Amino acid sequence: MLPFVDWLPRQRWYAGRHRRIQAVRPEAVTALPGMDHMLLNVTYVDGGSDRYQVFVRWGDPQPPAAERATGARIGEAEMEGGTRVGFDALYDESAAREILQLIADDKSVGTLRFASEPGATLPVDAPARVGDAEQSNTSVVFDSAAVMKLFRRVPPGLNPDLELNRVLARAGSRHVATLLGAIESTDPDGQPLTLGMVSEYARNAVEGWAMAATSARDLLNDLDKHADEVGGDLAGESFRLGEAVATVHRTLAGELGVTTGRISVDAMCDRLAEAVKTVPELAPYTDRAEAALRAAGDVEIDLQRVHGDLHLGQVLRTPAGWLLIDFEGEPGQPVEERRRPDSPLRDVAAMLRSYEYAAYQVLVGREDGDDEKLNERAREWIDRNQNAFCEGYAAVTGYDPRERGMALRAYELDKALYEVAYEAKFRPAWMRIPLKSVDRLLR
Numbered sequence: 001m002l003p004f005v006d007w008l009p010r011q012r013w014y015a016g017r018h019r020r021i022q023a024v025r026p027e028a029v030t031a032l033p034g035m036d037h038m039l040l041n042v043t044y045v046d047g048g049s050d051r052y053q054v055f056v057r058w059g060d061p062q063p064p065a066a067e068r069a070t071g072a073r074i075g076e077a078e079m080e081g082g083t084r085v086g087f088d089a090l091y092d093e094s095a096a097r098e099i100l101q102l103i104a105d106d107k108s109v110g111t112l113r114f115a116s117e118p119g120a121t122l123p124v125d126a127p128a129r130v131g132d133a134e135q136s137n138t139s140v141v142f143d144s145a146a147v148m149k150l151f152r153r154v155p156p157g158l159n160p161d162l163e164l165n166r167v168l169a170r171a172g173s174r175h176v177a178t179l180l181g182a183i184e185s186t187d188p189d190g191q192p193l194t195l196g197m198v199s200e201y202a203r204n205a206v207e208g209w210a211m212a213a214t215s216a217r218d219l220l221n222d223l224d225k226h227a228d229e230v231g232g233d234l235a236g237e238s239f240r241l242g243e244a245v246a247t248v249h250r251t252l253a254g255e256l257g258v259t260t261g262r263i264s265v266d267a268m269c270d271r272l273a274e275a276v277k278t279v280p281e282l283a284p285y286t287d288r289a290e291a292a293l294r295a296a297g298d299v300e301i302d303l304q305r306v307h308g309d310l311h312l313g314q315v316l317r318t319p320a321g322w323l324l325i326d327f328e329g330e331p332g333q334p335v336e337e338r339r340r341p342d343s344p345l346r347d348v349a350a351m352l353r354s355y356e357y358a359a360y361q362v363l364v365g366r367e368d369g370d371d372e373k374l375n376e377r378a379r380e381w382i383d384r385n386q387n388a389f390c391e392g393y394a395a396v397t398g399y400d401p402r403e404r405g406m407a408l409r410a411y412e413l414d415k416a417l418y419e420v421a422y423e424a425k426f427r428p429a430w431m432r433i434p435l436k437s438v439d440r441l442l443r
C-alpha cells in the first residue's frame with residue numbers, strides 16, 4: 001500500500017488538511033494501460049470520509065531528480081516482485097496522453113467510462129504538462145489545444161461543471177470553452193461519479209481578475225486621474241462581461257428551464273450563524289443581517305441553473321470575447337445543493353463582490369490604505385465597473401439587476417458573509433475587504 005496518508009496532505013488540492021486522517025483505503029482500483037486508476041476512501045478521526053482520485057504510474061525506486069521535484073512521487077510499496085515506487089501519473093507526459101487517448105477511443109474499462117463529445121477531435125499527440133494554476137483539481141494542458149481537468153475529490157453525483165459545460169457546448173454557447181470529452185463512473189450505490197473533463201484550451205486568454213487588478217492598481221497609483229481617464233479603464237470590458245454572463249444565463253434557462261420560487265433564506269441564515277460563530281467581528285451585524293436576508297425571502301422570483309461561484313478569477317478574456325469557466329459551484333457544498341436552481345442574481349451579486357475585491361485588495365498592506373482620497377478613488381472604480389457590468393447584463397436580458405434591489409442585496413450580503421469566513425480561514429489580511437462590505441450593505 002502506498003503511503004497516501006503522508007502524501008495527500010502535501011497536495012494543494014487536498015481539502016482535509018485541518019482534519020486528522022484515520023485511514024486511506026483503495027475503494028476501487030482499475031488497471032489501465034501503463035497505470036492504475038485509484039479511488040481512495042479517506043476516513044477521518046473526527047468521523048466522516050472523502051473519496052479522492054489518483055492515477056498511479058509505477059516506477060523504479062531510484063527516480064531521476066526531476067521527477068522527485070514535482071512532488072509527484074507518492075512513495076514506495078512492497079509488491080510481488082519487490083519494491084515499486086508510485087507516482088502521480090498526471091505529471092508523466094506519456095501517461096497523460098494515454099488518458100486522453102482512452103477518451104478519444106471512447107473506451108470503457110471496469111466501471112470507468114472515457115467518452116469524447118460527438119464530433120470532437122482530441123490532440124492525443126500534443127505535448128502535455130500540468131497547468132500552473134492548480135487549485136482544487138489538477139489540469140493537464142495539451143499544447144494550447146485542450147485542457148484536461150481531473151477532479152480530485154469525487155463526491156457522489158453529477159458534477160455541475162461537466163453537466164453545465166456539456167449543456168452549454170451542445171447549445172453552441174460562445175461563452176464557454178467547448179467541451180471535448182469526459183471521464184465518468186458509477187459508485188457501488190449506483191450514483192454517478194464525475195472524474196474528469198476535457199475542454200478546448202482558450203489561447204491568448206487573460207483572467208478577468210488579472211485585468212481588473214491591473215486596472216484598479218493603475219488608477220490607485222495616479223490619484224490625480226479619474227477612473228474614465230486612465231489607460232487601463234475596464235468599463236468597456238465590464239459591459240461585455242455583463243453581456244456574456246447574461247447570455248450564459250439565457251442559454252441555461254432555455255436549455256434547462258425556469259421555475260418560480262423563493263430564495264433559500266434559511267440556508268443563508270444558517271451560513272450567517274456559522275460565520276458569526278467563527279468570526280466574532282460579525283456579532284454586531286447578526287440581527288440586521290438576518291432581517292435583510294429574511295425580507296428577501298418574502299417574494300417569488302425566477303429560479304434556474306446558474307454558475308454558482310462566479311468571480312473575476314472564473315472568467316477568461318480571449319481575443320474572441322469572454323468565457324466563463326469552472327461551473328463546479330461553491331466548493332464545500334454538497335453536489336445536490338450546488339445543482340439546485342437558484343436566481344441568476346446570485347452570479348450577478350458574486351461578480352459585483354469581485355469588483356470590490358479587485359479594488360480594495362490594492363489597499364491591503366499599503367501604509368496609506370485608509371487614506372480617504374484613495375478609498376474614494378477605489379469606490380469610484382468599483383461603481384464605474386459594477387454599473388458597466390449591470391448595463392451589459394441589461395442589454396441582453398432587458399432588465400437591470402439593480403432593479404431587483406432587495407434580492408440582489410441579500411445575495412451580496414450572503415456572499416460577503418461567506419467571504420468573511422473564507423478569508424478568516426485562508427487569507428486573514430484580506431478579511432477587512434468583505435467585513436467593510438457587510439458594514440456598508442447593512443448601513
Ligand SMILES: Nc1ncnc2c1ncn2[C@@H]1O[C@H](COP(=O)(O)OP(=O)(O)O)[C@@H](O)[C@H]1O
Nearest residue numbers: 133135136137138147177199200201202325326
Ligand atoms: N479552457 C481553458 N483554457 C485556458 N485556460 C484555462 C481553461 N480552463 C481553465 N483554465 C485555467 O486554469 C485555471 C484553473 O481552472 P479551473 O477550472 O478554475 O480549475 P479548479 O477547479 O482547479 O479551480 C483557471 O483559472 C484558468 O487560468
Ligand SMILES: O=P(O)(O)O[C@H]1O[C@H](CO)[C@@H](O[C@H]2O[C@H](CO)[C@@H](O)[C@H](O)[C@H]2O)[C@H](O)[C@H]1O
Nearest residue numbers: 135309311312313331350353354355357419422
Ligand atoms: O477556489 P474558488 O475559485 O472556487 O473560490 C474560492 O476562492 C476565491 C479566492 O480566490 C474566493 O473569491 C474571493 O476572492 C477573489 C479574489 O481572490 C474575489 O475575486 C472574489 O470576489 C472573492 O469572493 C471565493 O469566494 C471562494 O469560493
